[in-house]
Amino acid sequence: MNKPADKKSDHIKNVLHGFFLSIGTTIAEPHTILPLIISHFGGGAILIGFFSSLLRGGAIIVQLYAAFHAQSYPKMLPYLRRVMGVRFLSWFLIGVSILSFGESSPTLTLWCIGIGLFIFSFSAGFGAIYFREIVAKIFSHKFRGKTMSIRQFWSAFAAIISGTVAGYILANYEAPFSFGILFVSSAFLMGFGYMAIGSVAEPIKQKVAIKEKSFKQFLKNAYATLQSDSQLKVQVSTFLLAYSYLFALPFIIVDAQTKIELTGATIGLLITAQMVGSMVSNILWGKLSAKGLNRLISQITIATTIFAIAIAFFNSHLYGYMFLFFLIGTAMDGNRIASGNLLLILAPEDKRPVYSALQTNIVSFGMFFSIFGGLLLSLTNYTILYSFTIVLLCIAFVLSFKLKDE
Numbered sequence: 177m178n179k180p181a182d183k184k185s186d187h188i189k190n191v192l193h194g195f196f197l198s199i200g201t202t203i204a205e206p207h208t209i210l211p212l213i214i215s216h217f218g219g220g221a222i223l224i225g226f227f228s229s230l231l232r233g234g235a236i237i238v239q240l241y242a243a244f245h246a247q248s249y250p251k252m253l254p255y256l257r258r259v260m261g262v263r264f265l266s267w268f269l270i271g272v273s274i275l276s277f278g279e280s281s282p283t284l285t286l287w288c289i290g291i292g293l294f295i296f297s298f299s300a301g302f303g304a305i306y307f308r309e310i311v312a313k314i315f316s317h318k319f320r321g322k323t324m325s326i327r328q329f330w331s332a333f334a335a336i337i338s339g340t341v342a343g344y345i346l347a348n349y350e351a352p353f354s355f356g357i358l359f360v361s362s363a364f365l366m367g368f369g370y371m372a373i374g375s376v377a378e379p380i381k382q383k384v385a386i387k388e389k390s391f392k393q394f395l396k397n398a399y400a401t402l403q404s405d406s407q408l409k410v411q412v413s414t415f416l417l418a419y420s421y422l423f424a425l426p427f428i429i430v431d432a433q434t435k436i437e438l439t440g441a442t443i444g445l446l447i448t449a450q451m452v453g454s455m456v457s458n459i460l461w462g463k464l465s466a467k468g469l470n471r472l473i474s475q476i477t478i479a480t481t482i483f484a485i486a487i488a489f490f491n492s493h494l495y496g497y498m499f500l501f502f503l504i505g506t507a508m509d510g511n512r513i514a515s516g517n518l519l520l521i522l523a524p525e526d527k528r529p530v531y532s533a534l535q536t537n538i539v540s541f542g543m544f545f546s547i548f549g550g551l552l553l554s555l556t557n558y559t560i561l562y563s564f565t566i567v568l569l570c571i572a573f574v575l576s577f578k579l580k581d582e
């Protein structure tokens with residue numbers, strides 16, 4: 177078994193990847209900017225929820241299929257590079273379609289945005305497996321928490337820059353030109369991050385699993401693995417329900433439109449508040465993770481999302497919404513640190529892609545909660561939506577006490 181080298185150069189490249197990727201994807205932030213883009217072209221609550229899920233959701237079956245092949249790969253980097261090329265093109269073409277069709281053909285524009293988000297997000301189903309395996313190979317357990325928290329710190333800083341620039345462009349240029357130019361320019365910025373992570377020093381994996389003869393047999397074996405590992409089931413259940421905040425989160429900005437004036441500058445402030453929360457919290461997450469306190473991180477983040485959704489019940493001021501998004505920023509990054517580290521601690525080396533696919537795929541269903549949130553909102557009201565979300569988060573909080581750090 178190769179011992180992770182914890183190279184400084186790989187650490188810097190990991191941070192650069194997160195930095196530039198964050199600059200790009202913040203342009204279509206699914207809790208603020210993306211809902212406004214979809215609304216501009218005539219999309220309703222259900223479509224907003226669907227598109228938000230596409231951007232956040234990744235792939236379900238795709239990740240299992242990726243793991244089916246990846247378990248026998250001694251190196252992941254060549255495959256990750258292909259994924260990054262596809263993601264660059266899909267993001268770039270979303271911007272081109274908005275600039276080309278725009279308001280003259282809003283339905284076609286929505287179709288192009290949806291297809292682009294589908295390709296961008298679902299190609300990440302492969303990328304997530306490859307990236308997590310590479311991170312496990314090049315960084316040791318304790319250093320992994322450090323590099324990922326620093327990555328998230330600078331990713332949040334990048335998002336602040338991106339959110340500020342996006343707010344300025346939205347305030348000073350007419351839509352849909354402003355939407356299109358944001359996507360096109362951010363695609364090239366993402367490219368710098370892809371080049372950075374694509375040049376890390378990935379070692380050859382010595383202990384690889386033997387690939388099953390068919391994907392069907394792989395699925396049977398993966399299901400048997402899930403059934404036989406009670407701790408994996410606890411982790412999957414906890415982090416799936418921890419994503420329950422997504423039932424309500426994409427619609428908070430729509431609710432806010434009826435209570436406060438949302439200008440380009442206001443949107444920039446909300447994004448900045450979220451990313452400041454992310455930056456500040458990563459200092460804490462990095463220290464707790466280095467001490468092996470990943471379960472505590474999960475408990476703090478779930479409690480934080482409960483509090484954030486509770487604020488949405490009665491808030492009617494800009495500062496209240498800034499504080500809400502500040503809390504969301506802290507919780508999202510903490511959840512990623514805890515879930516990623518707990519998984520890599522639990523998974524045996526040869527079964528790491530399978531464990532990663534199982535947890536990530538099942539938990540990824542939570543990324544689609546906003547679709548059902550949109551449906552629930554269209555049938556009821558914000559009070560019921562927020563209440564339902566908090567109940568599910570409380571269940572996740574109770575389950576988190578069953579997680580094991582080692």
